[in-house]
Amino acid sequence: MEITRFISENEIIDIVTRLVSIESHKNSEQKESEATACISNIFKNNDIYVECAEIEKNRPNVTGKIFGKNKSVHLMFNGHIDTVPGFTMKYKPFVPFIKNGIIYGRGSADMKGGLTAMIAAMIAVKRQGLDLKKTVAFAGVIDEEERSKGTEYLIKKNITSDYVVIGEPTNLRVCTAHKGMEWIEVTFKGAATHGSRPKEGKNAIYMASEFCRMIYDELELVIEKRRHELLGCGSINVGRIEGGNDPNIVPDTCSVQIDRRWLPGETLEFIHNEIESYAAKAAEKFKGQYELKAMREFTASMINAPYSIDQNHDLVKKALNITSAVTGQKLPAKDFPAWSDAGLLSNHTNAKCIILGPGSITQAHANDEFCSIDEILKASEIYYKLIKNLCL
DSSP, rough: GGGGGGGHHHHHHHHHHHTTTTOOOSTTTTTTTHHHHHHHHHHHHHHEEEEEEEETTTTEEEEEEOOEEEEEEEEEEEOOOOOOEEEEEEETTTTTETTTTESSTTIIIIIIIHHHHHHHHHHHHHHTTTTOEEEEEEESOOOTTTTHHHHHHHHTTTOOOOOEEEOOOOTOOOOOEEEEEEEEEEEEEBOOOOOGGGGBBBBHHHHHHHHHHHHHIHHHHHHHHHOOOTBOOOEEEEEEEEOOSOOOOOOOOEEEEEEEOOOBOOOOOOOOHHHHEEEEHHHTTOEEEEEEEEEEGSOOOOOBBOOOOTSSSSSHHHHHHHHHHHHHHOOBBBBSSSSOOOHHHHHHSSSSSOOOOOOOGGGTTTTTTTEHHHHHHHHHHHHHHHHHHHHH
16 A cells, blocks of 8 residues: 555554543543544644644534645545443453454444545655645534534634535445434323323323324325435434323323434435424324424534435546545445535535545444454545545
């Protein structure tokens, strides 16, 4: 690989090992601050321009740049520094170890392997002393696992670029679309009365039950008929239901919480109106009322919208060609099965985005999370070649 002329495999392995060993999740006292400091020091030690911006206490973004003749950023590598907590992992989550060419530890796949590859590519370009025409940047962002406050900060401060590569784990496949995610709560309201006289009340649990039945029997089928060329159909899931106080009281409230995955081409207003139409029918059947609201306190304030890029876009074509050359596999672009910050950047800026990184999405948040060292090295080479191809 060309990149190892400028940064060794051992250096790359050392970076990912250091990053995985640092706790950077919501339950840790230091949050992302120690991981950000580690990345910042790596850039400083390699004479790469770096700055940090504290968004909340102990939660700083870190940005590194290699300037070209044109100072505006043309290509940005975006990766989240936060991970989920260790929870019930099979081994010590923040004591990484390598076995049979695989690094184990929390965040190895999601997405400190990707962060490492981005950092390595930046270092290689700097050490090679390439005279770039266009500026390349690295953006390490906070809070993607919760509300994406890190990438929202970039958007609000106009820290954007023409092209963005999101380093989520894709097994080095170029991904060009993903669904949006909307959490919705519907609260049904009836009238309480004694459980021995249920006909004198209005049972909110019955309303919620009828609503859930209609989602399963009717709305799911409607949603499944709408198709996207890569993403297939959207989805709806009733994930939580809560209502009532005691068996001897007719419940006057019951809330249903829904996860709705939506497609490019659908709108937020449309999916809310569609769900509300079924809520209205359920409430009317039992002469009750309902309220519908988006659960904004749990999702990105700028909306977890779907994302897609034209398959014939120059960024997609070049990424496919480079990835094919590095991996030896000629594979088409595909969908990304989860949500990513590409949803924010592609909908709130003029940036064109792809998702491309080492590791498997099935290992993200897993109790045995791991990432292939070979994929991290190949991702480093792919990113390095993208910089040369797009910024020279």
